[in-house]
Amino acid sequence: MNINPVLLKELKVRMRGWRAAAMIALYLLILAAVAVFIIYTTYMNPYSSTVDPQASVGSYTVLAIFQFILILFIVPALTAGAISGEREKQTLDLVLCTRLRPISIILGKLFASLSQIILLIAASLPVFSTVFLFGGISMMEILQLFGFYAVTALTIGTIGIYFSVSLKRTTAATVLTYGVVAFMTLGSIFITVLYLGMVYNMSYDKFFPLLYINPIAGFSSLLSGQFGSSANFLPGFGSANAAAKGLLEPWQVNILFDIGLSVLLAALSAYKINPVRKGIAVLWKRKK
Amino acid sequence: MLTIKNLCKKYGRNLAVNNLSLEVRPGEIYGFVGPNGAGKTTTMKIICGLLSATSGDITLDGVDVIRDYKKIKEKLGYMPDFFGVYDDLKVHEYLEFYASIYHIKGSRRSKLIDDLLELVDLTGKKEAYVDSLSRGMKQRLCLARSLVHNPGLLVLDEPASGMDPRARVEMKEILRNLKSMGKTIIISSHILPELAELCTSIGIIDKGRMVVSGSVSDILQQVYSKQVIRVKVLDKLEEAALIMREFPFVDKLNVGENTLQAGFEGGEAEMSRVLAALVNRQIPVASFSQLEGNLEDIFMKVTKGEEE
Ligand SMILES: Nc1ncnc2c1ncn2[C@@H]1O[C@H](COP(=O)(O)OP(=O)(O)OP(=O)(O)O)[C@@H](O)[C@H]1O
């Protein structure tokens, strides 16, 4: 079996020593504290004397949102320096002149950069499972949530890698990655509100497909689906919702979009990192 | 082994490599000499598939470098002029990483790494962090790194830059070892004497053009006599060479594709005698010139070595 050498080397460095372990421990401590706090405050409620699944649902929601926001904020910083950092440190040429394929370099770097956040999320699974013990949330739903996390992290990660390959400087790549994430999350909502406001005379229960690219929209549709409510967290996902027509749920469409975008950006990054890539025009000329 | 034909590289409108041709035969150490900005690094990066050429052809063992850059990566090892190392890796882990890229594993890998460390004299540093090595040691480590996949051709861009005199001597010793192991080496420097005792052939390049090239003894002769004539003929190259060798003041004749280049000790009278002899014996001389202009400058630069 051949594990990607770039990934293997980076994991060796990143997981060495006590830092990785300390980071996980600290993170779990915070998550557990949050969970306990929420469950505890709900039980302190004098009017409820029995086990209340509402408490575990509440803490599940808080933990889920907390972790999701963490991904949105941290993944750009983790990935945007992956390639440009090697360029700045002058180690990139040494890898590029080996037999390693460009796509292997890209994927190795991508998963190495995501390794810390993947580790944190995986380690949080037991905390989520404790919530599951209190009822109200099924294991399947927790796994669904984690799958959504993984796809979102991967997508933002490939965006970061793509800018890291395209731009010389890590700072520029980081700024642009945060910019794109901000557009996908906040920008798309803003445009939706604007569009619905002008075209549909502010009837926000209409559906607007731009929101399919929005990870927050996908995330909230996933959660509200899990709670069995058709609550509309966001404008633009109204009663004209695609799900109402028997098609895919918004979060499912969001996942499909994310996977497509990731594959596209990974392929483009592999193409761009190759210093002797053939331009389309050159390919055409050579054939003649 | 390596043939470069009419290589050009433009950065925007700046022509960094201008119609450069050279040939390196198997087992040679080819010295690539030129002042700063001459185009050495650019040429070497193109050879290694790290930069695309604007035009021209390069073949390595018959493989087209520009089209088949994937194949050639198995055959050559590259050491850049400036490079970084990964922090947080030990010396043997650093080499293990590059070995794993070439699917070298297990006991074969540990033996290879021991051998390489011995070759570059870093055996005692095997467990040290790469960060903690001195610059000279990092350069030797980088050389070892370029050897993990046992390439036939080594492209070394100023491997001794920034080293103290003793380290330079050691580096030369390592390179001689590599030559005796059958490696072909291209090595660059901006100081000619530094390469003269090591190399078998030398090419002097300035502003992207090959100024002179040939065997070391010829080049040295030409450089130090500081007068070089170049004769271009349309035909009868061999015959023309014989005629020129008859003159005692023509020295170290170099025979190119359709040019003859030689060191020359004499004045204009001697020069006209050579030309007359060639013409009298029906040699179709296309041009007859003394390498002029800034050649002297270039030689001054490459013989003394300019400070950066
Ligand atoms: N990335 C680049 N972009 C634009 N111009 C460049 C670039 N790299 C090199 N050049 C130009 O190409 C020319 C040749 O540079 P190169 O680095 O090949 O020289 P060199 O012979 O290696 O010099 P040195 O002895 O300083 O290493 C120079 O004029 C340089 O300014």
Ligand SMILES: [Mg+2]
């Ligand atoms: Mg250089």
